[in-house]
Amino acid sequence: MALVVLSVVEQRLDAVRAVLAGAEVTEIAAQLGVHRSTVHRWVTRYLSGQLAGLADRSHRPVSCPHQVDEAVEVVVTEMRREHPRWGSRRIRLELLRHAGPWQRGDLAVPSERTIDRILIRQGLTRARPLKRPRDSFLRFERPGPMQLWGIDIVGGIELVDPTSGVVREAKIVTGVDDHSRFCVLAAVVERATSRAVCVAFAEALARYGVPEEVITDHGKQFTGRFGRGPQRGEVLFDKICRRNGITHRLTQPASPNQNGKVERFHGTFRPEISEQGPFSSLLAAQAAVDTWVAEYNTERPHQALDQQQPVVPADRFQPATPASPDVELWVPPSLVLKPALEAESIVEPSVPQRQPGDAIELDRVVPPSGNLWVGGRQFWLGPARCGQVVRFWLDCDWVHLSVGGQRVKSLRSRFTTNDLDLLVSQGAIPAGPEPVASRGGPGSQAGRRIVEVERTVAKAGTVSLGAHLVLAAEILAGRHIGIYIEENAPLLFFDPDTRELLRTRPNPLTHDEATRLQQSRPPGSVPRPSTEPVTVQRRVSAVGTITVCGQTIALGRVYQHHTVTAHVAETTIAIELPDGETTTVRRTTDRPVRSIKGQRPRTATPSIS
Structure with missing residues (x-):
């Protein structure tokens, strides 16, 4: 069946x-x-x-009194498709700001949850990674504007060369007011150097006034407290803050959430501004950034200010006003601000025209270690002077250090005119008269002995000074030279006829040993290096580089194993290439020339089988 x-x-x-x-x-x-x-x-x-x-019938009700109106759903859907980055909160704030049927009483503005359901029905949601719950974060906000600025550097701007088509990335220096989330600073720079960051920061101070505090990360543009070697000490950004009475706060290492408002600003700013690129020039990129910032400050409701009513950052921001007419903004004279951004309160000190080699002055704050670095040179003052402001008086002969108007140390200078010009570009000013110390006090010449002797350099490039055998240079072998000996200063080897400085070496002599040298005589003028360029030869390495006076210069692999001629002057190095061209680079070291001929190529030692 x-x-x-x-x-x-x-x-x-x-x-x-x-x-x-x-x-x-x-x-x-x-x-x-x-x-x-x-x-x-x-x-x-x-x-x-x-x-x-x-037959089966649908159980759906004929009508639903609480269902959202179709017109509202259409508006929400179109706003999301036009602005894919807008969430339910931003859409609701935009519906409250703009006039529509809901403002006439015909329809009600939907809640955030209703907007979420509309986006889910329309398939307009996107998956997001799981994050920490909001209640696990400790939020803070200053009670008023201009009390704290968060400053940082971000990338994301692409610049394209119209001729070659090469794409490179520019940086943006950003700043956000903590209370109002008002963008006080958004400057596009080619490279985020210390000078470029300080120019952008000074322009923001000129436009909106001086805040009470700023907070940054440990970038080398903002602080040198945690650097090593020459980078340690007070940088130009710290100096601007100190001279204007701004407290500079630093976040903890690996804690960007402590500067979270500017980091959150980057999350909105960077994706939207990068969609408009690449840009053909810095001016075009800056124009796009300025347009976006103007809309952000005055038109765009900020979700963190008020979740119920649309509030823009400009509603809560108020620029600072000077407490008295005597309050002035200090800006280093080496920083040139844009004419459109200069304010009447900016003080450009009237300083006399400085000639190359003239003395300069600058201030540094002693770090906890007691080691100060100026122009790549170290100066020891000891931990006991931590926090004190030291005034440096520099020229090509002497370096004087003063604290509270009294000189505490004087050293023989190793700075060149090029080094002094570089320090001027970083904020140093022309110096006044050389500081004078009391007789026998710190830094005075009382009790110090300076003598000269003449010696003939041995075949190995050495000379004998008492019980010490000092290396002068192999290329000086057999030459009669003079030696300028000063207590606690390097030995100066010079030509007795022209007093041209040939070499400098560490001084191994004590005070008593220097006074007992044979054939010593009173010193003449301080030996000076020759102004004529020194011609040397170097062999290009396998990676296309040569080393002259401790400075590595890249020439390119196309010249590997070739011998080139270099003319070393005080501030430049000119290299004659094998193809007849000549390239000139800036000299970045003060080391003297110690070898004239380039090293011969090394040959492999045959192995014994």
Whole structure:
């Protein structure tokens, strides 16, 4: 006997016919496993609609009083498609700001949860990674504007060369007011150097006034407290803050959340501004950034200010006003601000025109270690002077250090005119008269002995000074030279006829040993290096570089293993290339020339099998 599978409608029809034929409803319901009311409903639907009435029907209600209006859903959907980065909170704030049917009382502005459901129904949501819950963060906000600025550097701006098509990345120096989230600084720079960052910061101070505090990370543009070597000490950004009474705060290492407001600003700013690139020039990029910042400050409601009503950063920001007319903004004279951004309060000190080699002055704050670095040179003052401001008086002959107007140390200078010009570009100013110390006091010349002797350099390039054998230079072998000996200063080897400085070496002599040298005589003028360029030869390495006076110069692998001629002057090095071209680079070291000929290529030593 074959099994016949009946459909649901057929089963219901058989049950209805059995009931209409006189069967008990309870028996039919028990056979089908349903409630007797269900059988009664089948009979009613069959009598009214015949066989079609036994089919399944939708349980959806005919109307839903709390369902969002179709017009509102259309507006929400179009806003999300036009601005894919807008979330439910931003969409709701925009609906509150702009006029529409809901502002006339016809429709109600939907809640954030309703907007979320609309976006889910329309398939306009995107998956996001899981984050820490909001209640786990410790939020803080200053009670008023201009109390704290968060400053940082971010990339994301692409510049393309119209001729070559080369794409490079520029940097943006950004600053946000902590209370109002007002963007006080957004400057596009080619490279985020210390000077470029300080120019942008000074322009923001000129435009909006001086805040009470600024907070940054440990970038070398902002602080030198944690640097090593010459980078340790007070940088130009710290000096601007100190001279204007701004407290400079630093975040903890690896804790960007402590400067979270500017970091959150980057999360909004960087994706939107990068979509407009690449840009053809810095001016075009800056124009786009200025337009975006103007809209952000005055038109765009900020979600962190008020979640119920649309509030823009400009509503809560107020520029600082000087407490008295005597309050002036200090800006280093070496920083040239844009004319459109200069304020009347900016003070450009009137300083006399400085000539190359003239003395300069600058200030440094002693770090906890007691080591100060100026122009790549170290000066020891000791931890006991931590926090004191030291005034440096520099020229090509002497370096004087003063604290509180009294000189505490004087050293023989190793700075060149090029080094002095570089320090001027970093904020140093022309110096006044050389500081004078009291007789016998710190830094005075009383009790110090300076003598000269003449010696003939041995074949190995050495000279004998008492019980010490000092290396002069191999290329000076057999030459009669003079030696300028000063206590606690390097030895100066010079030509006795022209007093041209040939070499400098560490001084191993004590005071007593220097006074007992044979054939010593009173000193003449301080030996000076020759102004004529010194010609040397160097062999290009396998990676295309040469080393002259401790400075590595890249020439390119195309010249590897070639011998080139270099003319070393006081501030430049000119290299004659094998193809007849000449390239000139800036000299960055003060080391003297110690070898004239380049090293011969090394040959491999044959192995003994």
